[in-house]
Amino acid sequence: MDKHLVLLLLLAVGLAPKLPAQSNQLLDRIMAEDELRFGSALYLVVSAGSAIYRTDEFDIAAALRRVRHRITIQTYDPITLGQYAFVLQEFFDLPEGMWYRLLAGPRYAARDLAHAEIIQGRAYPAMPLSGRRAVHILGRALMHMEGNL
Amino acid sequence: MTRVRRCVFLPAALAGMLMIVAHAPAQQLDWGGTFDSATNLRDDPSREDTVFQQSFRLGLWAEVFAELRDERTVRFTAEGSYRLEYDEDDDDHPLHVLNPDLLRLRASFPLVFGPGSTLDFTAGRFRFGEPTGAIWNHPGDGLSVEARLPRVWVQVAGAYTGLLLNPVSDIRMTQTDLEEEDDTDELFGPRRAIGRLQLQLPELIGRQRLTGFGIVQVDLRDPDDGEETLDTQYVGLRLDGPVEPVRGLYYEVFGARGFGTFNEEGNGDTSVSSGLYGARVRYFRERLRYSRLFAEWLHASGGDALDPFVAINAPAAGFAFSPDLANLMLATAGYSLRPFSDSASAAAAGLQAGITARGYFRSTTKDVFFDAPGVDADSDSRYAGAEGELRLASRPTADLGFAFTSAVFFPNDDLFADSDPWYRGRFELSIGL
Numbered sequence: 267m268d269k270h271l272v273l274l275l276l277l278a279v280g281l282a283p284k285l286p287a288q289s290n291q292l293l294d295r296i297m298a299e300d301e302l303r304f305g306s307a308l309y310l311v312v313s314a315g316s317a318i319y320r321t322d323e324f325d326i327a328a329a330l331r332r333v334r335h336r337i338t339i340q341t342y343d344p345i346t347l348g349q350y351a352f353v354l355q356e357f358f359d360l361p362e363g364m365w366y367r368l369l370a371g372p373r374y375a376a377r378d379l380a381h382a383e384i385i386q387g388r389a390y391p392a393m394p395l396s397g398r399r400a401v402h403i404l405g406r407a408l409m410h411m412e413g414n415l
Numbered sequence: 416m417t418r419v420r421r422c423v424f425l426p427a428a429l430a431g432m433l434m435i436v437a438h439a440p441a442q443q444l445d446w447g448g449t450f451d452s453a454t455n456l457r458d459d460p461s462r463e464d465t466v467f468q469q470s471f472r473l474g475l476w477a478e479v480f481a482e483l484r485d486e487r488t489v490r491f492t493a494e495g496s497y498r499l500e501y502d503e504d505d506d507d508h509p510l511h512v513l514n515p516d517l518l519r520l521r522a523s524f525p526l527v528f529g530p531g532s533t534l535d536f537t538a539g540r541f542r543f544g545e546p547t548g549a550i551w552n553h554p555g556d557g558l559s560v561e562a563r564l565p566r567v568w569v570q571v572a573g574a575y576t577g578l579l580l581n582p583v584s585d586i587r588m589t590q591t592d593l594e595e596e597d598d599t600d601e602l603f604g605p606r607r608a609i610g611r612l613q614l615q616l617p618e619l620i621g622r623q624r625l626t627g628f629g630i631v632q633v634d635l636r637d638p639d640d641g642e643e644t645l646d647t648q649y650v651g652l653r654l655d656g657p658v659e660p661v662r663g664l665y666y667e668v669f670g671a672r673g674f675g676t677f678n679e680e681g682n683g684d685t686s687v688s689s690g691l692y693g694a695r696v697r698y699f700r701e702r703l704r705y706s707r708l709f710a711e712w713l714h715a716s717g718g719d720a721l722d723p724f725v726a727i728n729a730p731a732a733g734f735a736f737s738p739d740l741a742n743l744m745l746a747t748a749g750y751s752l753r754p755f756s757d758s759a760s761a762a763a764a765g766l767q768a769g770i771t772a773r774g775y776f777r778s779t780t781k782d783v784f785f786d787a788p789g790v791d792a793d794s795d796s797r798y799a800g801a802e803g804e805l806r807l808a809s810r811p812t813a814d815l816g817f818a819f820t821s822a823v824f825f826p827n828d829d830l831f832a833d834s835d836p837w838y839r840g841r842f843e844l845s846i847g848l
Contacts, residue, residue, distance in 0.1 A: 346442070361761055363812035364846075374814070377447075377847070381813030388480060390445040 299397035305341035348372025348391025446477040448848030459837040461788040470500040531565040546653040551727040568615040577606030585728040606635040623656035638680040647675035667695040687722040705753040717742030717778035735839040736824035744776040762811035775799040796829035814847035
């Protein structure tokens, strides 16, 4: 795992609850990204996961290993909608379809989240994803887990 | 002999889909497949025993979306399918159909006529419709242009139906159309040109919408001796919207007049004038387990003051019993809900259960025209019978769905020679690939 990613994840787990001002600045910067980077996506997902799961329920390393096993992407590479959906699926408890259980990956992750109305609008797996849309999708994923969607 | 239907457009559709997949940037492309199965059991007087029918459909689709400058968008969608149908009544002749179901190019140009306006173009093979849903709702090859201005929406559409495969076409307006339906020598369905002009006032008063439309349908065939053609025109109005202040309650009323000319080769022209009227009410309450309550009244003229109504293609009036939409008054009421919407299981939470009751009446007894097997031509009864339907459906995941529909029709023994109930059951399975 590259050191930038480690730093981002440490920030996500440690910084967000303790230094909200810095965390908000980082969130603003991520929302301004026209093409969300993989590292930024992980920061969003791990921050949200750290806030809602107990430490022993949220195995970041295992989820990251599953993501890395399926997609080859570097920290500063743009992430597609499907890859982001896949990251959400692997980190959170979200609805999984028949094909996702057999062939987990970005294609069926995007389908499943669109079906659950977590992703709204067009949901082509390979389409680029802005930071603003990623935050919107993350918000709807959290709503879904709370049973409010 | 196995009946095989191939369409000359299928290679074009496949080539188009391959070109899309090969040349479109990956980020603007999506594709997939579907597998659908439908199993039917029917028991009615037109058959000696309960009949088993099975159909499978394997579909492939691709879509390309491009966003141009000034929020203008272009979207191309192609879908082709292979369908296999087996009918126990005709077990030596399973039907195979290869068909390009959809070849649609859509372009949208917002703000062309100023703020709040949009201009949309749709071209290719796609489904055409009209506001009542009971006159024309069918695929065709053509063009549709729609201009949406803040106060008025204008739509012009034109379609040709002669390139649709015969087993795919549901346009059966004349006896000649019906005779061609099972004719394996006919590759394509009835050749007709259909045009529609529609004006809509989207906010007449509050959120009430008023829609006016006119449809012209021209039969393009050259009839042989004894064959008939039918040209028709329809004009209609529809008013719909929410019933304030009751949240979730919506209504719809519509009326349409049809005019036409039958031409039977050798017997000259016959003019006809008909009518179709309807009202629908729907009530939706999400908090009460997604409850939906609906009622509908449909009146299609018979042979009294007006001639029998002839739709371009009519929707199914019922499930076990589904007469043509002519000389018919149909009262429908239904209720559906998701009984386990609180369940943690997606399959249980998404399960929708519904019941529907239908009452069938003839508009007039003066004309015996009432499309059903076993009708007593001398009967003066208007009431034809009642149908009860039960439906269970669920799509627990994005790629799996199923539905079970069962209905029983109880014919009125004053009108039907045989009063035994009719039955139909259907199980559908749908898998996204």
